[in-house]
Amino acid sequence: MAVQICTCEGLDVKCKKCFGSGYINTDAPEKAIKSVPKKGNVKQESFLPEKMNSLSRKEIENIVPKIIDSLDLKSKKQMQILNSIPFNTTTFRRDFKDKFSLLQKIEEEKQALRNDLDEIASKLTTSKYTVEFKYGHFLSNKVIDVTSNRELKTLIREYKKLKK
Incomplete structure (x- = not known):
């Protein structure tokens, strides 16, 4: 028995095939499995409408939690x-190239x-609202340099300390 990357790549928590893993x-034997084909640079779907000025405060209050929840889910993954x-x-860089x-x-x-979120914050500051985003996951507001082994190890250590 071998392990293969699911088509959802673990981004769908409700996936029937991998159950979010x-x-x-x-x-199939391990040699027959091929890695997931590269999809190229897929444009990230934005939660924001074309015209930000037309949004009311209620609409913004509905959009922000969706964006933060999505950020938290991606950070958890x-x-x-x-x-x-x-x-x-x-040899972890070579062996786990697909994970990186x-x-x-x-x-x-x-x-x-x-x-x-930055765009929403800038719009809200011009309309005299106060803005403070609260993230649900440790990595949500951190910019990660995937090429830096030291930074990745440090993030794992900090996260484990936080969980204790």
């Missing part, structure tokens, strides 16, 4: 991936969501 068991990488081996590319993809999606 991102991995599915297959009966990133932490799951980080915890599944054995940093104590010398998935981490980078998720980070790009999170950055797009943070940009949406």
Whole structure:
């Protein structure tokens, strides 16, 4: 039995195949499994409408929790991936290249969501509302450099200390 990356890549918590883990068991031998094809730079779908000026305060109050929930979900997935990488081996970058590319993809999606939040914050400051976003996950407001092993290890340590 071998493990294969699910088509949802673990981003759908309600996936019937992988149940949100991102991995599915297959009966095929390990050599027959190919990695998930690259989808290229897929444009992140924005929660914001075309015209920000037409939004009322209620509409903004409805959009912001969706963006933050999405950020928290992506951050949780990133932490799951980080915890599944054995940093104590010398070949982890080579052996888990697909996980690092998935981490980078998720980070790009999170950055797009943070940009949406920044845009909302700038609109709200011009309309005299106070803005303070509260994130539900440790990584939601952190920009992660996926190429830095030291930073990734530090994030894992900080998260484990926070959980204690």
